[in-house]
Amino acid sequence: MMQPMAKRVQSAGFKLTPPRQAVLQVLEESREHLTPAEVLARAQAIYPSLGRATVYRTIELLINLGVVRPIFLGARGMCLTLAEGGHHHLICFECGSVIEFEECTVGELEQELAQRLNFQIRGHLLEFYGVCERCHD
Amino acid sequence: MMQPMAKRVQSAGFKLTPPRQAVLQVLEESREHLTPAEVLARAQAIYPSLGRATVYRTIELLINLGVVRPIFLGARGMCLTLAEGGHHHLICFECGSVIEFEECTVGELEQELAQRLNFQIRGHLLEFYGVCERCHD
DNA sequence: CCTATAATGAAACACGGTCTCAATGAGAAC
DNA sequence: GTTCTCATTGAGACCGTGTTTCATTATAGG
Incomplete structure (x- = not known):
């Protein structure tokens, strides 16, 4: 195939x-x-x-x-990812490390925006920025 | 001041x-x-x-x-934004246009991740990707 | 005021990404 | 299968972004 x-x-x-x-x-x-x-x-x-x-x-x-x-x-700069689906990261200001996570709570918002703005949504990116466990304290 | x-x-x-x-x-x-x-x-x-x-x-x-x-x-490439707070965009694959929106439903998730991973979260980015009104049909 | 040293601009450099152009080859037509 | 056309290709020149080096300047503290 x-x-x-x-x-x-x-x-x-x-x-x-x-x-x-x-x-x-x-x-x-x-x-x-x-x-x-x-x-x-x-x-x-x-x-x-x-x-x-x-x-x-x-x-x-x-x-x-x-x-x-x-x-x-x-720190890796521009990268490519599959367009479909969601991608979820926690990124540390200090060391630049990237932690991926799975939970995602934007499904409803996606529906609502798609409808209100007549936008065909095919994927999303959710990133949190801050300081990771190893870099604070 | x-x-x-x-x-x-x-x-x-x-x-x-x-x-x-x-x-x-x-x-x-x-x-x-x-x-x-x-x-x-x-x-x-x-x-x-x-x-x-x-x-x-x-x-x-x-x-x-x-x-x-x-x-x-x-299409604009790497840009700078204030680190604090949230930023919310809808981005069109075809024409690259960026629409900003205000609604955001990630507050609880942010709390939970911060606690579970011991990560000090200071801001976030939520982006949806797809095809805008003008570019489909 | 003086001094130590952080911060600066100029210029060389490195590199990612784009453009041009002549050569190639994929796929349609027959 | 053969032929033709035009999309696609690689080489290399090119451009702009970002980095490094280095001698000079000027800030902030004493």
Whole structure:
């Protein structure tokens, strides 16, 4: 069965080339928060002649298709994450560490905003900022 | 009365110089989401000989003091915002527009996480991503 | 007023990301 | 399968953001 990202690229009318497949595979398999530079490095391991411009072009394409989304992750800088669903972090001012959590209480608010503003919501990000256990006291 | 940011800089043991005051004034007055480059431009209007390095050093200082905080705002890239309190955005995949809203339902969750993880929470960011009214249909 | 030293601007530097352009190859038409 | 077209590609020049270095300046405390 075809990878879901590849399907979305193709059904949006874009060609499914080996360079693009390498980038898609990296983003799909890692399911992590990678920087574009890390995506480049990993995708070049799959398809060595891959150029920087192609990676950035593919990322831009995927962002426009709503498949991935950039988030700014503290000290790591800009990273990519899957666009669907929620992401929840606690970030420490001092050491920059990122703690993920699962609980989320924004479901109702999401519904209400979507309706009131006629906005198709596909994902969300909830981050708390402060000082972690190790950095205060 | 002294501007609150200036006070925090001084009471943390840092000198309050004219270049720093220019940067503080820009961040304090605009109460917007400015990029570092925009801060530089506006602060140079106040203190023309201001150098780029000083702006970046001052921003880093303020981030470490927990006064401002970087956020990644869709197409605008990395911007600065006041660290305290909450910030709430709806961001469109297609056109990158940012809509702010006020309602927020994360207060209880904030309390609970702070207690459970022993984390001093000072602010938060809640963003929804999707397609705005003008960009779908 | 003097002094120690934090803070500064200029300039070189590093790097991420964009753009241009000629070459390539995917996929449609037949 | 063959041909054609045009999206896609990699190389490399380019640009702007952010960092580092270093000699100079000026703040705040004594």
